[in-house]
Amino acid sequence: MRKTVFPLPIRNSSFFFYVNSLWKLKMNNKYLSAMTLPKFSKKNDIDLMRTTITEVNEDGSVFDNNSSNVNSKIRHFTVNFGPQHPAAHGVLRLILELNGEEILRADPHVGLLHRGTEKLIEYKTYLQALPYFDRLDYVSMMTNEQCFSLAVEKLLNIEVPERGQFIRTMFGEITRILNHLMAILSHAMDVGALTPFLWGLEEREKLMEFYERVSGARLHAAYVRPGGVSQDLPIGLLDDIYAWATQFGDRIDETEELLTDNRIWKARTVGIGRVNAMDALNYSFSGPMLRGSGIPWDIRKVAPYDAYDKVEFGVPVGQNGDCYDRYLIRMQELRESLNIIYQCLNKMPEGPVKVDDWKVSPPPRAEMKENMEAMIHHFLLFTKGYCVPPGETYTAIEAPKGEMGVYVISDGSERPYRCKIRAPGFAHLAGADMISRNHYLPDMVAIIGTMDLVFGEVDR
Template sequence: MMAQEHAYSLAVEKLLNCEVPLRAQYIRVLFCEITRILNHLLALTTHAMDVGALTPFLWAFEEREKLLEFYERVSGARMHASYIRPGGVAQDLPLGLCQDIYDFTRQFASRIDELEEMLTGNRIWKQRLVDIGTVTARQAKDWGFSGVMLRGSGVCWDLRKAAPYDAYDQLDFDVPVGTRGDCYDRYCIRIEEMRQSLRIIVQCLNQMPSGMIKADDRKLCPPSRSQMKLSMESLIHHFELYTEGFSVPASSTYTAVEAPKGEFGVFLVSNGSNRPYRCRIRAPGFAHLQGLDFMSKHHMLADVVTIIGTQDIVFGEVDR
């Protein structure tokens, strides 16, 4: 979702040496954390449904609907938004959206509490997750795990802290880390990450400055319709941008973000034209799925479902 387009946009901006306005940076972070909550809600509750708890899944979709409406209000789309673009974001936040997001953060904390009341201390839930799919810190590093799969094994590594991008270096949040490296630790980390995302969202709303939401470069970002009506040059830039695109100096970069499922990286090579010479995606699920074999050893067949659920894999990104 928006985390993926965020990584690609950062890679293009790095090749262009482009500076993104501060307001656009905060908007990007705001929606990336909304995306994190969307992801973790789905991952946790479908995992619970696979193990045998249906109610959390039904609760979660009520909350996800509210978040997807925020997507829809800024981009017109509920899933593939194309909202984060090289140079900034597609358009500014509509009136009233910030207040609605703030209202959501106030009530959603209690929804997380309700999820925890149903699962965290549940005897059956703990029997299915504790000491299942254990991964040591060394194994997590050797297999190239990232995100919750890495932090669950006790490795405190989060790109938002280790290599901050956009406005993350101006925000205060904690990185939850596990101790046992089992499925239950990874569940607890995702719960806590949703709470930390709420902290980040509130800070973004409080600290977000006014100003531009796109880079002031008409060869990279299209002019507004009002500008096109007044300036022939703006009209020409708009026409060229949507017919030919923009050229990127010959160079290469690997740029990664802390996506909800782990490190999502883009290796981008430009030959100076308006099309990438090479674009390679580093998706976290590919490495995580490879670890399924050793994580499942000495467990029952039913535990494989638990392990796959806690890996939070989207099979589209492992189809190579």
């Protein structure tokens, strides 16, 4: 058995610390008398500003960590990782049980960003509920809107015009690039690579400008709506998107040059956070977390929506299920998204961008200035809303992080009776204990980064 000795006032030091009764109480009176303290000379004086703790054995000798004594093994202890940790990607609190630096157990505590979104939606019309979805995964906004809009359209039994479908698909892939840039490069920054993150922010600014030009907002766009999109593309936007796409491939190559064969990056990701196919299915993983384990599941392929059945793209799949495989998948998905954007630019048809039903989508502003009926429809749409036939539906899309699903129940009124949101990050975080077990504490940072967590959707 060993005892812990806390340093008492030391002479010949520039800083003096005097033990008081309060300090003794906090230490549960587990201090030794001055007789058992090791004697310090002026030569090996201790700087008490470093809060040094000396461990001694029963005989008074200084405890040696390298000793082969069985009784001198470090005991298990518990630490808090977050919620203020810079690598937690939000308000994540992990309670880690450690043996030295080895993780024995990880217990994620969620709910610190809970805002009651699902309950708030029950008190809003279907159109008023749409902006709440922008605030869920606030890194990939339009795909959240797309999921809810598809669910409402299924209940209303309406079909979006072809031009509206292609616009949704194009901006869905722009959103995927926005998300993967943040996911890959913030992951790299967490393990020490700073340069790619700054390059990625520059590209994200260009894409947010496209958001702003179609909706007026850089982040919370509310552009994709039930029935189509809020308005047509401004003049010249397609040309600017094409000009951006021609140079973005070079940026992907530059990022891969810095990371893919970097020995430090591979040391931090290869073999870290391995998930086999069975565990990935049991924990309901989706997106890159599932495809990294070798399962080629992509909702855009197996259940196409909008214009995904009119474009061609590949589904990258990993082999080892580790952080490095998931990084490679996201890098390849950047290229596939760029390919889809090219196809949407080339195949973009003419025509309306939303359904021609004034009870669901607002009439044109020019029409409202001349037609009283159009003005009345506009007023009723944004005040009372529209009644959705009774029914229920579960609609899922392939969001950048995985399967984003919405289960909507309608009772025939203009407000949802229930709206359950299935966020991919919630399922991924549930597997944090399984993924991180028997890894070391620094590996937890790489594992959180590869999960691509955003707590707006996890806590809801």
